[in-house]
Amino acid sequence: MDKCAHPLVDTQTTLPSCEFEDFPIIDKCGSRADVLYGLLRFIEPRREVAVKAFRCGLKSVSTLAVENEIRIWRLLGFHPHIASFLAIAPVNVYDEKYSAKGVVSEYCAQGNAWVYLNKSDPDVTNHSLRFQLLKDVIRGLTHIHAQSIVHGDLKAFNVLIDGNDNTQVARICDFGSSSISCACYSGPQEQEGTLPWDSPELWVPGEDDDDDDRVPSRTERSDIWAFGCVALEIQMGLTPWDPFDMRNAEAMKRRQFNAGTGPPAMFSDPNLGLEAHQVKLQVWNLMVKCWGASPQQRPTAAELLKEMLGMNLIAT
Structure with missing residues (x-):
């Protein structure tokens, strides 16, 4: 049997802090998630990022689905034509309507x-x-x-x-x-x-x-x-x-x-x-x-x- 091509060492980064603007929501992913605009505090000059924040509640995304999205995004690695996965952020600290894990990726200024x-x-x-x-x-x-x-x-x-x-x-x-x-x-x-x-x-x-x-x-x-x-x-x-x-x-x-x-x-x-x-x-x-x-x-x-x-x- 061929060896699986999808091994993934658990080395993902969890950001200790991330700073958001006053009006952080820049997009919506259906009824289950928002995309927030943020600045990384610990990098100079500060780096602009987008954070996908999953909502809690009746239409929340299951933990399995969130972990699946994170795993697949990480498996894709860095590629010039894929938005880069950077880290995980505890977005529930900023708003309790979000689940604990938010996905941090590069910010693309021109939008979709x-x-x-x-x-x-x-x-x-x-x-x-x-x-x-x-x-x-x-x-x-x-x-x-x-x-x-x-x-x-x-x-x-x-x-x-x-x-x-x-x-x-x-x-x-x-x-x-x-x-x-x-x-x-x-x-x-x-x-x-x-x-x-x-x-x-x-x-x-x-x-x-x-x-x-x-x-x-x-x-x-x-x-x-x-x-x-x-x-x-x-x-x-x-x-x-x-x-x-x-x-x-x-x-x-x-x-x-x-x-x-x-x-x-x-x-x-x-x-x-x-x-x-x-x-x-x-x-x-x-x-x-x-x-x-x-x-x-x-x-x-x-x-x-x-x-x-x-x-x-x-x-x-």
């Missing part, structure tokens, strides 16, 4: 990719810049999959943009829905993602459908479907299934799949404007590959990266 790319800044309309960020994402996903890890909830909101006016870098974050494809994995088995980004095999029938309550596992190939949706967001500024109301996404997906028209975007959609830019057309072809109806039809992250690195895109 969806917010960043919807700014009025003319630079973010540059399709070559958008494609560069998309290549960053596939580089990060290739690294994740190389560790036999499934992200489970890939979307533009879970991609952070770091850098200044001259250089922007995309980094994948939020491993709360991640799992390890290995016998060593003992974390949660039924991970939640985000429905409009979910691949067809993850769709679970409702109460009136076949009596099968098994929840399909998220896999590297379901991550690839989600990456196609991220390409739609980053390159074209559209969410999957746009312009449908996301509150009705489940009913809409039922109709789409029953009709055999599975992809979350159609080439004929005038909102896409695919004919206008060579960049968009090339990325569209990638997206179609990601949206193969069966998991086996989809390329791997490494194959997508190789193809994207070979593209010669025109800045428009």
Whole structure:
């Protein structure tokens, strides 16, 4: 039997103190966690960090889920296109609504990719810049999959943009829905993602459908479907299934799949404007590959990266 590739020595750092601003919440991770802005006191100059703080209460995250997220984030190590895990912080000291362990990571000043790319800044309309960020994402996903890890909830909101006016870098974050494809994995088995980004095999029938309550596992190939949706967001500024109301996404997906028209975007959609830019057309072809109806039809992250690195895109 091959040796497990996921040994992890318990050497994580617990910060003795972390200083927060007056208005610390900079983002929310659904109903179960907040992202806080902080400064490390014991480093000069003080280092800006983001702290994921898990809420206590009825919708709290289980201890198993928190430990699973921490373990997976640490296993990924340092990579230029993954938000770096730095340490653990006792966030309950600052607010009792949070559980004891908060995850400290690097602070990315530009926020998530969806917010960043919807700014009025003319630079973010540059399709070559958008494609560069998309290549960053596939580089990060290739690294994740190389560790036999499934992200489970890939979307533009879970991609952070770091850098200044001259250089922007995309980094994948939020491993709360991640799992390890290995016998060593003992974390949660039924991970939640985000429905409009979910691949067809993850769709679970409702109460009136076949009596099968098994929840399909998220896999590297379901991550690839989600990456196609991220390409739609980053390159074209559209969410999957746009312009449908996301509150009705489940009913809409039922109709789409029953009709055999599975992809979350159609080439004929005038909102896409695919004919206008060579960049968009090339990325569209990638997206179609990601949206193969069966998991086996989809390329791997490494194959997508190789193809994207070979593209010669025109800045428009």
